[in-house]
Amino acid sequence: MRLWRLNDGRQENRFRGHTSSVHGVAFSPDGELIMSGSEDSTVRLWWANNQNPDYIVHEDVNPIESVAFSPDGRLMAIAGWGRCITLFEMGDGQLNEVASLDTGFVHSLAFSPDGRLLAAGCYDTTIRLWDLQEYHLQNTLEGHTNFVLTVAFSPDGCRLASGGGGPNIHLWDIEDGEGFMIATLEGHTNFVRGIAFSPNGETLASASEDQTVRLWRVSDGSTTHALTEHSSGVTDVAFSPDGQYLASSSRDTKIRIWEVVY
Numbered sequence: 001m002r003l004w005r006l007n008d009g010r011q012e013n014r015f016r017g018h019t020s021s022v023h024g025v026a027f028s029p030d031g032e033l034i035m036s037g038s039e040d041s042t043v044r045l046w047w048a049n050n051q052n053p054d055y056i057v058h059e060d061v062n063p064i065e066s067v068a069f070s071p072d073g074r075l076m077a078i079a080g081w082g083r084c085i086t087l088f089e090m091g092d093g094q095l096n097e098v099a100s101l102d103t104g105f106v107h108s109l110a111f112s113p114d115g116r117l118l119a120a121g122c123y124d125t126t127i128r129l130w131d132l133q134e135y136h137l138q139n140t141l142e143g144h145t146n147f148v149l150t151v152a153f154s155p156d157g158c159r160l161a162s163g164g165g166g167p168n169i170h171l172w173d174i175e176d177g178e179g180f181m182i183a184t185l186e187g188h189t190n191f192v193r194g195i196a197f198s199p200n201g202e203t204l205a206s207a208s209e210d211q212t213v214r215l216w217r218v219s220d221g222s223t224t225h226a227l228t229e230h231s232s233g234v235t236d237v238a239f240s241p242d243g244q245y246l247a248s249s250s251r252d253t254k255i256r257i258w259e260v261v262y
Helices: none
Strands: 002-004 011-014 022-027 033-038 042-047 053-059 064-069 075-080 084-091 094-102 106-111 117-122 127-131 136-141 148-153 159-164 166-173 180-185 192-197 203-208 213-217 222-227 234-239 245-250 255-259
Touching: 033 064, 033 075, 042 064, 053 075, 053 084, 075 106, 084 117, 117 148, 117 159, 159 192, 166 192, 166 203, 203 245, 213 245
Parallel strands: 022 064, 064 106, 106 148, 148 192, 192 234
Antiparallel strands: 002 011, 022 033, 033 042, 042 053, 064 075, 075 084, 084 094, 106 117, 117 127, 127 136, 148 159, 159 166, 166 180, 192 203, 203 213, 203 234, 213 222, 234 245, 245 255
């Protein structure tokens, strides 16, 4: 796992410890910790400025697909092939398991901006919305025809975007906490592996196995840019906190940084 400086593209740090592919990475909200989940069935916590792992958070018998911090940094969510989401609470230097949510095989996780909901993109083609106040299943969103690989909340928490084992992206209205599909974005020609909202919520970025990154106008679902410089499938995208830059990762072994023009 590598940490890069955005200003000059140089490697800042390299973290060693996992013994197989790393599938999920998340920064804590304060930027001090990095959580990583791997095919080696472990989840590790690292100090961002230190190469040595702080400790192994979780060991499983199944590969880990996704990890996420809650917006306040209090909760950590972990999921993968183990057919459940495990939630840990951080406090007083200790980690305590607070819930295990039965979901089936999970590909992706996302906390809502207010931390009240957790979305899980599942292998069974559904998205499950969990209420984190009572730790109960609030709703199951159906509409995908294949597994769901990626989910993302809009900054205001009123929308959810999802993509997966097909070329289309779905937008959901979840303002009332229930959820219904409001738009389908068409343009990719292969799996959609990563999606991210811009900080202002007006633009959605998507990464696809068709080797492209697309930028979409959320208000009308139109494509504003199609970025084609990658030479293999694109696996993920992320906006910088100020929305000025977009990062994309690919199977061509390159991370590209794009300046976003709105």
